[in-house]
Amino acid sequence: DAGVIQSPRHEVTEMGQEVTLRCKPISGHDYLFWYRQTMMRGLELLIYFNNNVPIDDSGMPEDRFSAKMPNASFSTLKIQPSEPRDSAVYFCASSPTRAATRYNEQFFGPGTRLTVL
Amino acid sequence: AQKVTQAQTEISVVEKEDVTLDCVYETRDTTYYLFWYKQPPSGELVFLIRRNSFDEQNEISGRYSWNFQKSTSSFNFTITASQVVDSAVYFCALKGRGATNKLIFGTGTLLAVQP
Numbered sequence: 726d727a728g729v730i731q732s733p734r735h736e737v738t739e740m741g742q743e744v745t746l747r748c749k750p751i752s753g754h755d756y757l758f759w760y761r762q763t764m765m766r767g768l769e770l771l772i773y774f775n776n777n778v779p780i781d782d783s784g785m786p787e788d789r790f791s792a793k794m795p796n797a798s799f800s801t802l803k804i805q806p807s808e809p810r811d812s813a814v815y816f817c818a819s820s821p822t823r824a825a826t827r828y829n830e831q832f833f834g835p836g837t838r839l840t841v842l
Numbered sequence: 843a844q845k846v847t848q849a850q851t852e853i854s855v856v857e858k859e860d861v862t863l864d865c866v867y868e869t870r871d872t873t874y875y876l877f878w879y880k881q882p883p884s885g886e887l888v889f890l891i892r893r894n895s896f897d898e899q900n901e902i903s904g905r906y907s908w909n910f911q912k913s914t915s916s917f918n919f920t921i922t923a924s925q926v927v928d929s930a931v932y933f934c935a936l937k938g939r940g941a942t943n944k945l946i947f948g949t950g951t952l953l954a955v956q957p
Binding site: 758767768769770773781814816818827829830831832833834835836838 | 875877879885886887888889892933937944945947948949950
């Protein structure tokens with residue numbers, strides 16, 4: 726089985742530009758998570774979805790950030806406009822349905838390293 | 843509130859030494875789950891183990907072992923006979939049982955194994 730897929734792996738952009746990060750969860754997983762990793766704040770949850778519905782977006786830093794999950798196999802995290810302080814590694818993770826044995830485990834993608842100049 | 847503390851920021855050992863990474867957690871949930879993840883220099887997060895709060899048995903997997911002690915709210919990770927390939931950042935994480943599905947991560951411990 727393929728793991729969580731993220732694209733692009735690296736993104737360099739200029740301040741003010743729109744950035745879109747993409748994620749394909751593991752097939753059959755009901756939960757999808759977006760995390761951000763920085764030196765200052767460590768790993769922090771931005772938002773998570775269950776069955777394509779956003780459940781908790783309390784970690785989204787501000788209105789410049791938005792996330793969507795139009796279907797079970799695709800999610801985007803968009804930053805508009807981007808700022809240098811958004812530079813970080815963004816991880817997507819997915820986990821199985823509550824009925825699954827490994828429900829409590831989250832499987833992480835390789836991450837997208839974003840640099841905003 | 844839930845919290846995970848990894849007091850060791852960096853540890854350096856020489857190959858073949860044993861090393862223990864500490865993890866202390868706080869939660870009010872009576873049922874919860876603890877995890878360890880490894881982040882090698884390549885950057886991905888690799889799942890190592892999950893432990894349920896109602897199962898205090900220690901676990902061993904090859905050179906890795908985990909010591910879960912509810913009395914001290916600790917979930918420590920030991921690598922026996924460390925190898926250079928063990929060099930990575932190791933994260934301890936906590937998840938409560940409630941409706942929320944959030945993983946709370948510690949700040950990580952950077953382990954450097956010198957040849």
